Amino acid sequence: MTADIFTEDYCDTLCELFNIGMGRAAVSLSEMVDDEVLLTVPSLKAVDFNTALSIFNTNSPGKVNAVEQSFEGQFSGNAFLFFNDESSLQLVRSILGEDSWSSELGEMEQEALKEVSNIILNACFGCIADILSCELESGVPGLITGEINEVFDIDRLCIGDEPLVLTLSMTFSLPSKKITGQVSLIMASESIKRLIAELERFTTLYV
Amino acid sequence: MQHILSDIVFNNTNCGLIIIDKMGNIVDVNQWFLQHCRCEKEQLLNHSLLDCFAFDNERTIKRSLDQATQYGMSSFISGALHPRLFPLFTRTNNFSEFMEQSCYVKSITFDNERYALFQIQNVTDSVNRECLLKIKSKELSIFSLAVKHSPSAVVITDALGIIEYINPKYSEITDYESHECIGRPYFSLGRHANNEKVEVDIWRMLEQNKEWTGERSNLTKSGNKYWANEHIYPIVDNNDNVSHYVAMQDDVTQFRNISRKFSYQAIHDALTGLINRQEFEVILSNTVDGRSNDNEVHSLCFVDIDQFKIINDTCGHVAGDELLRQISVLLGQHCNDDETVARLGGDEFALLLYGHDLSQGKLVCEMLIAAVESFRFRWNENVFKIGISIGLTEINSQSTSYIEVIKQADSACYGAKDAGRNRYHVYQEDDQMLAQRKDDTYWATKINGALELGQLTLYAQPIVSLQNRGKISYEVLIRMLDEDGNLIPPGVFLPAAERFNLSHRIDQWVIDNTLAWMYKHHDEISHIDHISINLSGLSLSNESLLQYIIKAIKTNKVEASKISFEITETAAIANLTHAKLFISALNAYGCKFALDDFGSGLSSFAYLKNLKVDMLKIDGMFVKDMLNDPIDEAMVKSINDVGHLMGMETIAEFVENEAIRDRLEEMGINYGQGYGLGKPVPIDGILTATTEII
Numbered sequence: 001m002t003a004d005i006f007t008e009d010y011c012d013t014l015c016e017l018f019n020i021g022m023g024r025a026a027v028s029l030s031e032m033v034d035d036e037v038l039l040t041v042p043s044l045k046a047v048d049f050n051t052a053l054s055i056f057n058t059n060s061p062g063k064v065n066a067v068e069q070s071f072e073g074q075f076s077g078n079a080f081l082f083f084n085d086e087s088s089l090q091l092v093r094s095i096l097g098e099d100s101w102s103s104e105l106g107e108m109e110q111e112a113l114k115e116v117s118n119i120i121l122n123a124c125f126g127c128i129a130d131i132l133s134c135e136l137e138s139g140v141p142g143l144i145t146g147e148i149n150e151v152f153d154i155d156r157l158c159i160g161d162e163p164l165v166l167t168l169s170m171t172f173s174l175p176s177k178k179i180t181g182q183v184s185l186i187m188a189s190e191s192i193k194r195l196i197a198e199l200e201r202f203t204t205l206y207v
Numbered sequence: 208m209q210h211i212l213s214d215i216v217f218n219n220t221n222c223g224l225i226i227i228d229k230m231g232n233i234v235d236v237n238q239w240f241l242q243h244c245r246c247e248k249e250q251l252l253n254h255s256l257l258d259c260f261a262f263d264n265e266r267t268i269k270r271s272l273d274q275a276t277q278y279g280m281s282s283f284i285s286g287a288l289h290p291r292l293f294p295l296f297t298r299t300n301n302f303s304e305f306m307e308q309s310c311y312v313k314s315i316t317f318d319n320e321r322y323a324l325f326q327i328q329n330v331t332d333s334v335n336r337e338c339l340l341k342i343k344s345k346e347l348s349i350f351s352l353a354v355k356h357s358p359s360a361v362v363i364t365d366a367l368g369i370i371e372y373i374n375p376k377y378s379e380i381t382d383y384e385s386h387e388c389i390g391r392p393y394f395s396l397g398r399h400a401n402n403e404k405v406e407v408d409i410w411r412m413l414e415q416n417k418e419w420t421g422e423r424s425n426l427t428k429s430g431n432k433y434w435a436n437e438h439i440y441p442i443v444d445n446n447d448n449v450s451h452y453v454a455m456q457d458d459v460t461q462f463r464n465i466s467r468k469f470s471y472q473a474i475h476d477a478l479t480g481l482i483n484r485q486e487f488e489v490i491l492s493n494t495v496d497g498r499s500n501d502n503e504v505h506s507l508c509f510v511d512i513d514q515f516k517i518i519n520d521t522c523g524h525v526a527g528d529e530l531l532r533q534i535s536v537l538l539g540q541h542c543n544d545d546e547t548v549a550r551l552g553g554d555e556f557a558l559l560l561y562g563h564d565l566s567q568g569k570l571v572c573e574m575l576i577a578a579v580e581s582f583r584f585r586w587n588e589n590v591f592k593i594g595i596s597i598g599l600t601e602i603n604s605q606s607t608s609y610i611e612v613i614k615q616a617d618s619a620c621y622g623a624k625d626a627g628r629n630r631y632h633v634y635q636e637d638d639q640m641l642a643q644r645k646d647d648t649y650w651a652t653k654i655n656g657a658l659e660l661g662q663l664t665l666y667a668q669p670i671v672s673l674q675n676r677g678k679i680s681y682e683v684l685i686r687m688l689d690e691d692g693n694l695i696p697p698g699v700f701l702p703a704a705e706r707f708n709l710s711h712r713i714d715q716w717v718i719d720n721t722l723a724w725m726y727k728h729h730d731e732i733s734h735i736d737h738i739s740i741n742l743s744g745l746s747l748s749n750e751s752l753l754q755y756i757i758k759a760i761k762t763n764k765v766e767a768s769k770i771s772f773e774i775t776e777t778a779a780i781a782n783l784t785h786a787k788l789f790i791s792a793l794n795a796y797g798c799k800f801a802l803d804d805f806g807s808g809l810s811s812f813a814y815l816k817n818l819k820v821d822m823l824k825i826d827g828m829f830v831k832d833m834l835n836d837p838i839d840e841a842m843v844k845s846i847n848d849v850g851h852l853m854g855m856e857t858i859a860e861f862v863e864n865e866a867i868r869d870r871l872e873e874m875g876i877n878y879g880q881g882y883g884l885g886k887p888v889p890i891d892g893i894l895t896a897t898t899e900i901i
Contacts, residue, residue, distance in 0.1 A: 031266055032288055073279070096287060102344045108337045111285035111309055111330075118283040122274050129278045137279035140311045 006046035006164065006192060010199050014128075015044040018168060018183075021127030025120045032119075033095050038173035039120065041183070045167050046192075049154065052165035052184065056148045060084045060182065065105065066144045066151045067117030071125055073136035075194040077187030078157055079125070081117040081170075087179045088113055094174045105145075114143050120170070124183070132198045152186070160188030223295070223308075223327030226315075229276045231255050231269075234322065243295040243306060243329075264289055275314035275323035284310040286330045297331050307334040360435070360456040364393045366449045380435070380458050382428035393454060397425030399432070409439060413452060416441055422459065433460045476550040478528055479535035487549035487557055492609040494559060495602055505602040506568030508558040509616040510538065510575070513594035513628040515554035517781050518584070526586045533584060534593070541571075541578050557616070565601045565633060572597045572631035580629065588813075594629030596620055601634075625702045650703035654687075658716055662688045665720055667893050669885035670739065670858060673872045678736035682773065682880065683721050684887050685713065701743075710743035711752055717741070718752075722759045724890060725769065731894045732769070737799060739771040744778030748785040753792055760796055767797035773824065775803045780814055790819055801858065806842055812849050823850040827861025827881070834866055847876050 022039035029037040047055065056064075066082035083091060085103075092109045093099075095116065105113065118141040129136040144151050154163075166185040171178060187195065217224060223240035225233055233251045241248055251259055262268050267284060274280035284292055286309040295306040311326040354361050360377035364370050370388045378384060383396060394406045405423050412419040418440035424432050435456035442451040474486035482490070494505055512534060519527035531554065538548050538556055547559040558575075560568055576595060584591040598619025606612050615634040622632035657663050667681040687695040704710045721740055725732060732738075746752050760767050772793065779786040779802060790800050801822035802815075806829055815823075825846050833840040843859065850857045859871050862881030871879055 028266070028270060032264065069281070099345070102341075102348065106337050106340065107333050108285075108287040111283075112287035115283050115285035115288050122280045122282060126274055126278045126280055129280075135279065137314055137316075138281050140281045140313055141283045 006166070006196065009203075010196060011044045011046060013199050013203060014166065015041055015168065017127055017131055018044065018124050020131070021123040021125075022120070022170065024127065025123035028119050028123070029095075029116065035175055039170060040173070041168045041170045043168065047165050047167060049152075049159075049163045049165055049186070052167055052186075053148060053152055055167070056152070056182070056184075060148060063146060064088075064148060064151060065110075065113060067114050067121070067141050068144055068151075069118065069121050069141045070139040071136055072138075073129075074134040074198065075136075075187060075191035077159065077163075077185055077191050079121050079138075080151065080184045080186070081121055081181055082151065082184075083113075083179070083181045087181060090177055091116065091172060091174075091179045091181070094177055094179075110143050110145075114141050117141060120183070132202050134198055157186060159186055160190065162189045163187060164189060164192050222329070223293070223325070225251075225256070225325040225327075227256050227272060227276070227323045227325065229321060231257060231272060233259065240293075240295075240327065243297065244293060245296065260293060262292070268292075271312040272323050275312050276321045279314040279316075279321060281314055282312040284312065286334060290334075293327060295327070295329075297329060304331070307331040357455075358457075360458070362388070362393055362454040362456075364452045364454070366451065368393045368452060370396075371451070377456065380427070380433060380456065381425070387428075393452070397427070399424070399426050413439065413441055413449075416443060416449065422463075425456075433458055434463045435459060479532055479550050481535050481539070481548050481550045481556070483549065484551045487547065487551065487559070488609060488613075490547055490549075491559060491612065494561070495606050495609045495612055498602070498604070498606075501604040503603075504562070504564045506558075506560040506563040506565065506571070507600050507602055507612055507616045508560065508568065508572060508575075508631075509551075509598040509613075509620040510556040510558065511596045511598075511620050511624065512554040513596055513624070514777055517777055518586075518591060520781055521783075522586050522589065529586070530584050530591075530593070533582075534579070534595075537578055537582055538575065541575055565599065568599050568601065569631070569633065572599055576629065576631060596623035596628050597631035598623055599631050599633045625699070627698065650700060651707045651709065654700060654704050654707070654709045654713065657687050658712060663713075663716055663720075664688060665717070665724065665890040666887040667738070667890045668880060668887040669893070670878050670880045671884045672736075673859075673868065673876055673879050678734065680736045680739060680771070680878070681890075681893055682739040682741070683717060683890065684741075685717055705743060705745070708745065711746045711749050714741075714743055714746040715752060715755060718756055718759065721890075722765055722770075725765045728894055729765075735769065735893070737769050737771045739773050739801060741773045741803065742778075742789075744775070744782055747774065747778065747782045747789050753789055756793065757796065760798075767793075768799070771799035771801055771822070773801045773803040774820075776805050776807065776814075779818055783814070783817065786818065794819060804860075806846055815849070815853055815855075820855060822856045822858055822878075824858045824860055824880075825876070827859075830859045830867060830871070830881075831861040831863055834870060840870075843871075843876070844874055847874055851875070 018041045022041055026037050026039040029039070060082070063085050064082045065085065065088040066080050069079050071077060071079060088105055089103070089109075092105065092112050096109065096112055098109075121141070122138065125136055125138055128134070157163075163186050166187070168183045169180060170183050171180050217235070218238040220237060220239060223243065224235075224237040225240060226235040228234050232253055232255055234253075236248060236251050241251075246259075256272070257265060257268065267289060271282040271284060274282055286292075286307045289310075290307060291305050292308050292310055293306075295308060296303050297306040307330050308327050309330050310328070313324045313326060315322050315324045354372075355374050357374055357376060360380050361372075361374040362370055362377055363372040370391055370393050373383070373385055373388045377388075381397060388396060394409075398406075402423055402425065405421070409419045409421075418438065420438045421436075422434060423437050424434050426432055436459045437454060437456050439452060439454045441449040442453060444450045474482055476483045491507070512530070515527065515530070518530055531550070535548070535550060535556065538558065542548050542558060542560075545561055547557075547561075549557045549559075551557050558571070560571055563571065575597065579593055579595045582593060584593055598616045598621070600612060600615040600619055602612055619632045619634035622634070623630050626632060664686050666684040666686050668684060670680040670682055672678070685697055685701075687697075687700055689695055701710070701713070704713050717740055721738060725738060759765075760770070774786060774790075794800070799822065800818075800820040801824050802818065802820045803824045804826045805823045807826040823846060825843055829839040829842045829846075833843050847857045856877040858878040858880060859867075859876045860880050862868050862871065862879040863883045865883065867881075868879055868883060
């Protein structure tokens, strides 16, 4: 199966859903840090696994910090939110309001990154589950640090045949900074088909 | 059984577990949680979680609960963003403190109902560790920033001297980027032929765990040399092993340049750029002391510019300075690079000729004298001929100290001056004249003695008319007699008299005795036109001497017109104002004046306008060779012509033979004087007028 089956229309619909989720996440984050946070997802793309890898390698060379959450239900897969090293530091330190003495993420900073990413990822799934009225369950978030290839290790992910990657760039707008992160959903082709089915049901009903 | 096992596990887990239902009520809670929240199970079961505890951020708890129980989403609540989420306590060493926690909220399903499982972990140790780490890393950051932004270049190497770190200042000084340095041996950067030896010294110190401090030159990446004040020290670990070396460099190139300029100024003469006396003495001292064997000889020359004072006095110090500069250039041009030329002060220069014995030194002296002789100093309209006197001595196995050598060269230089200037004189240990000259009072005593004991005597030399065979005149000359009655020529003691301020006393003695002689022999000198008396430069400014002469003329009833005074050109010019006064005062009584040695020194016809003299005595140097040297002849002729034009009579000195006499006669010179016309004789000898006139 190729990425073609996930047409531009589905991309747009899903992107809309994610943006609703992002709105909710932004509210949660704003409450938490007691300052305005805006989250936006400008576009979404569906690509095959290897293409996704090469895109990520080009866009985020070097070490990345990724928060991974698995999800299961009517469709299943793994969701990732990752930042390059510098963005991770900027994001966490903006939120924690800390001085930047070190160029490494500390233990507590990693925890904070995990929580923030969890809020965003949950908002996305929560929104999909809510709006599409489907059953989904997500696992607890985990942090993986390393090169893109290590994060997206196909053997570790046990993702099934011909996985597709739905990838979207997201932007954090903090009062003093704009930080870009990447959200990716890796799903087996079967799951993608089920997601498409859900999206079709939704569009028939509401669009 | 299984159910019981789950309960055991549930209550023995090393983390807090709470199960919340859809309504937000606590369904179950484990022992760990109860222990740390200091509550009884009954206080919590079936109560709303939000009612049981006062949460700082209730919304976060509520959101996590909703997501878990309604949508099956799991959450993570971090200790970083929500410190002390639950009011839990930890007990360590009987000291109770708040527990730092992180919390997973997992959605679980049981009997088709969704529940939220709160899983609380104690992260107090992590948080404390993190805090400590943060403090340490902040501290480290400050240190590393301090090194990074240090105004000194800092390089850190491993125990083998391989570079591990360089700071930006090091890059700034050397142009080496960090990646070009790391992994390379520290000493391989900036190495050049002259600093390799220092490396060995540095390593010797470092290997003894000692630090090395010093100034060293290194090369930049592009090969430019820079000077660094360098400090290298080992970093020793807890086992006393060197783990690293730190090298710190401060670029002192600019500072060295300034200090080099200062040290240059300290050892050089500002006017001529030659080294000065202090430095010369150091070099000389090293040369004298540093002779390696008896065969090693050097020559030392003291050079003095003849009549320098006159140029300084007549043309001003600016001219004098310029002359010194030009002479210094001239000396430099005629010396090799390895020879030392110095200005000792005033018009004195010194040359240290390495490896020159006396015969080689003499050649250099001759060359220098010839070079200066052919040099002309031009100042405004004037052109001056310059002469130098050189004292030469050898530095050899007999030389005891540099002070002794300087004294020898100085004495020899006086010797050269006394012998008539514009020549060199070699110092010799058995040179009686110079040996005596070492004692400054020798001649003062001698002349004073001669004046008192009557050891001075008058001689006279005829001045013959070349044109009309008219009356004869005489120049009075002085001779000194030593204890044995031998004659001492005036060339020996007159320069000394001048130096010791005794010349006016000699002048006075000559005037006194000449006038007395003329008075005594008043009737026997009618065949003589006039008697000529020499006056030194110092006498011209001596007012009492002038009065003395006037009084003598008056009392002795000598015809003033029979008296003539000879003043040397250089003395007249050096004391121009006094000379003019002196001349006009005695002119009034009818005394004549002659300008002696005209042409020898500075010869400016312009001065003749200011000096009302009656006669010009053409310097013998031109006369004696005039038949062979057309330039000399032209000089004689032109002095004669100008003199005549200005209404002066001319006298030629050094007329040594008939051919010269004939030529002078032909040229229209008025008078002649010299061995060819008559030798000096004791003054009484002229009374009978038996002197043979050629």
